[in-house]
Amino acid sequence: MRSLNLHGTLKAILCSGAILAAAAVTTAPVLLPAPAYAQASSVRFIVNDVAITSTDIDRRVALLRLMGRSGNLRDIASKEMIDQVLRQQEMARLRVTPPDEQVNQAYENFARSNKLTTAQMDQILNEAGVGRDHFKSFIRTQIGWGRVLQARNQSSGSLSEQEVVARILQQGGKKPSTTEYTLQQFIFVVPAAERGRIMGQRKSQAQAMRNRVRGCENSHELARSQLDVTVRDLGRFLAPQLPPDWKDQIEKTKAGSATAIKETERGVEFIVVCSTRQVSDDYVARLVFQSQQQNDKSAEKLSEEVMAELRKRARIVRR
CATH class of the missing domain: 3.10.50.40 (Chitinase A; domain 3)
Structure with missing residues (x-):
């Protein structure tokens, strides 16, 4: 089975909020047969009144396989789908809505980076049991989540005047430029x-x-x-x-x-x-120090912290 180059790309999405080109994969695609588990769907989780079905989890398991992931894929897929719903709900609360044009362009760029046409990409995803719509929903969530993290970083990264003065004194009284x-x-x-x-x-x-x-x-x-x-x-x-x-x-x-x-x-x-x-002035000093403070906290770490908050507040029922 062909493994699409996803891992590095997804990390970049999380950090920047934008889809970046993944390194090309040169091995010939080997398509999986349609999955045998594509049967009647049933609800597996309810997250803040939003249902996650067995089909949702099946499709995420198939995507994890394409990513070359190992381990208990059903448990990993269940966790990822719960997190995706929580992220989508936070995006809705903050009115973060990546436009269809951006999602479609990201999909095309991703196909091109793997030396595929969009039609070939559609076929691989469908035959593997992922489906284009599931993958596009995944892309949309990654883009939107990156914007949520940027907004959170900006709102939580401001320094007080006392903190700015303290940092200036640490630098020998010289304001940064x-x-x-x-x-x-x-x-x-x-x-x-x-x-x-x-x-x-x-x-x-x-x-x-x-x-x-x-x-x-x-x-x-x-x-x-x-x-x-x-x-x-x-x-x-x-x-x-x-x-x-x-x-x-x-x-x-x-x-x-x-x-x-x-x-x-x-x-x-x-x-x-x-x-x-x-x-170089007071505003610049505050901005530079704030930027340094934000860079100290990686997007990955911030994402983990925000997700922990969302999970703590969420109502998650397993069926």
Whole structure:
């Protein structure tokens, strides 16, 4: 049986809230026969009035097999399905709803990273007993849960004035400084229905325009030379505030230059670093120290803590 490269990708989803490409798997796919246990479904757990059926657990067992997991897969699958329901309920409470377009794009990216078409991916999942819908629900939950963790981290990571002063004194009374970036974003729009047909062409156009960028003075004029290109003036960002998906690239890009192009749910994008400068004041000190505090707590550890809270409050009935 073929094992899809899931583990590293799922860890990345949890940490960032976005689907990242997994390393390609080069072994030929071997499809499982339709599972013999696909019979009448019955309720196995009720989590805060939401039912988890035997079919749900069967499908998760099949997914675990594709992931190459070992151990008592039914127990692992039961726990994962309970956790998934709890996560979905917390997402609903916080109104975190990853759009269908993002989930579909993540699914396509995942198939491509395993050197599969989406049709081949559908077939493998169906024949293995997972099903496309179950896997997409899994993806949607992972994306949304990443956003829940980001919101939780931001709300719990603020420092009091006394804590900021204490940290400044620890550094010999010197306030920390950070880089302030002024940014613009180019978006080469690709409609969802046209992605397969024109994505390559739009990437070439975006790369050609990126090569012509010399700062932000003529950005809007450049954009008018192409159809369906949007330029957004993003304004100023301190280094700890940079968008996570772009942070590494922005920090490596010199003022007046552009990041590498990136395929996104909107189409093809790149960001121009208009200017940079070093800043240091009370707000910067608080922001830098807060960022350091948040980095001390990994997303994985935070996820475990939040899940423990949700399980403690939950009503979980086993049938």
